[in-house]
Amino acid sequence: MEHNPLISFDHVWFSYDNEEPSPVYAVKDLSFEVNKGEFLVILGHNGSGKSTIAKLANSIFLPVKGKVTVDGMDTSAPENELEVRKRVGVVFQNPDNQIVASIVEEDVAFGPENLGIAPNEIRERVDDALKAVDMYDRRFHETYRLSGGQKQRVAIAGMIAMRPDCIVLDEPTAMLDPQGRSDVLNTIVSLNKEHGVTIVLITHFMEEAVGADRVMVVNNAEIAAEGTPREIFSRRELLQACGLELPDTAKLCEALKKEGIVMRDDILTEQELIDEIVRIKRA
Ligand SMILES: Nc1ncnc2c1ncn2[C@@H]1O[C@H](COP(=O)(O)OP(=O)(O)OP(=O)(O)O)[C@@H](O)[C@H]1O
Ligand SMILES: [Mg+2]
Secondary structure: OOOOEEEEEEEEEEEOOOOOOOOOEEEEEEEEEEEOOOEEEEEOOOOOOHHHHHHHHOOOOOOOEEEEEEOOEEOOOHHHHHHHHHHEEEEOOOHHHOOOOOEHHHHHHHHHHHOOOOHHHHHHHHHHHHHHOOOHHHOOOEHHHOOHHHHHHHHHHHHHOOOOOEEEEEOOOOOOOHHHHHHHHHHHHHHHHHHOOEEEEEOOOHHHHOOOOEEEEEEOOEEEEEEOHHHHHOOHHHHHHOOOOOOHHHHHHHHHHHOOOOOOOOOOOHHHHHHHHHHHHHO
């Protein structure tokens, strides 16, 4: 991935109890960059600081020390707030808290309306956004009748309609059933691959990290490791120390190896697993 930072964290510290004499930091001396066009996954166990990072990325929170910049703009400068929020959108875990209107297309139009976009352009943006998340056919549906996965895709469409450069998704699939999870993940991947949207996906599902350009592991408010999915998932001791598991495919391989089956030990994707099983069967 080319070095072309869209979001940059430079020695960022954040605390929720800043009044105390010795604050507990939710984020400690954090430095990393998100490059334009990149698909970055952030992994970390409960309380490691992931949601705090998401909120620092679009100026919902401001660092107590250090600096966050978006497209070169310091998020701490009040005059940059609107521009920062236009460039970086955040999608949260609970779709019910993010839906504001009773009809799908009205909900998606809400964000661009607040940006003061002209009505005919809003029409176009809403239609494009609903097509991108595969909810165009349901544009006149009532939002409260949708499944969790459909609601989450409408929430993502609401973000897309604001045409941000980057979408940060904070455990967007955590409350969804397997079908909803898979639909939302496919939507996120296609936004990145087909529409060039920079993605920061925070998740506790290891499977969702397999296709990332880069994975960052956070632990106790700090970056514990950074690398390609293959590099990260080959570091079994690190994962264990950070309270993380292996993706299901890799877990299955471990179980097969325990049964005495000799196979590659770096399998991550379903296709790699299929290829390896076919190879073993033919051998
Ligand atoms: N509103 C708050 N007030 C005080 N402390 C908070 C608040 N929100 C989070 N924290 C603390 O900050 C630390 C980091 O929290 P954060 O929500 O960023 O973690 P997380 O990795 O998103 O966790 P989870 O996986 O549970 O979503 C934790 O120790 C948490 O207890
Ligand atoms: Mg969180």
